[in-house]
Structures are given as C-alpha cells and as structure tokens.
Amino acid sequence: MVDYRLGEIEMRFADLIWQNEPVASGDLVKLAQKELSWKKSTTYTILRRLCEREIFQNNDSVVTSLLSKEEFLAGQSEKFVEETFSGSLPQFLAAFSMRKKLSDKEIEEIQRFIDENRG
Numbered sequence: 001m002v003d004y005r006l007g008e009i010e011m012r013f014a015d016l017i018w019q020n021e022p023v024a025s026g027d028l029v030k031l032a033q034k035e036l037s038w039k040k041s042t043t044y045t046i047l048r049r050l051c052e053r054e055i056f057q058n059n060d061s062v063v064t065s066l067l068s069k070e071e072f073l074a075g076q077s078e079k080f081v082e083e084t085f086s087g088s089l090p091q092f093l094a095a096f097s098m099r100k101k102l103s104d105k106e107i108e109e110i111q112r113f114i115d116e117n118r119g
Helices: 008-020 025-036 040-052 069-085 089-099 104-117
Strands: 056-059 062-065
Touching: 008 025, 008 040, 008 062, 008 069, 025 040, 025 062, 040 056, 069 089
Parallel strands: none
Antiparallel strands: 056 062
16 A cells, blocks of 8 residues: 655655656666765665655666656545545535635636536
8 A cells, every 4th residue: 555645855756756767776866866965875765665655666777656646646635635634525625715715717627627527
C-alpha cells in the first residue's frame, strides 16, 4: 500500500524524478547534486525510501515511476480528506470555502465535475 505522505525534501526529489524519467540512477545523482546540493549517498537513501513506498522503481540502474505525479497527488488528497473529514468531500469543500470564497469559475468547474460524474 502506497504511503502518500512525503516531506518537502522528498517531494522535491520526487518532482525531479517525474520531470526527468526515465533517468539513469547515475544521472539522477548528478541532478540531485545540482538541484538539491545532495551527495550520492543522500540521493540513494531517499531513492530507496521512495522505492520502498512503491512510488518509484530502480531497475537495472534506471529510475521510473510506479505512480504518475497526478496519481500520487490524487491519492494524497484522498488520504487527507479521509483522515481530516472522515472521507466527506462535502465537509472538505465547506471547510475550504469558509476561508476562501470560491470564484464563479471555480463553482462552474465544480458543478461541471458533479454533472459529469452523476450516476
């Protein structure tokens, strides 16, 4: 089961992989050194963690994703709503809109989504 929680540094590294995949692990070390100022050992440690969490894989020294960024973010959002609002999307939207007024465009997009997904 995928753990959809990533810290800020792990997320920056994941973005680096998603933007460059498929990427040779040696090239990933160079990218992480350039973009994140990481040493080789740090890159491989974080990569191993993300592979253990079934987000990426490192086969034959080529790193690819098991989940697209969109799939990961969807799972992360779903987990947040489940843990914070007992899985209630209406409760989430109510809480969200208490602090931020929805624009007409956002309301139209939400309505379109509802209409398209109505059983």
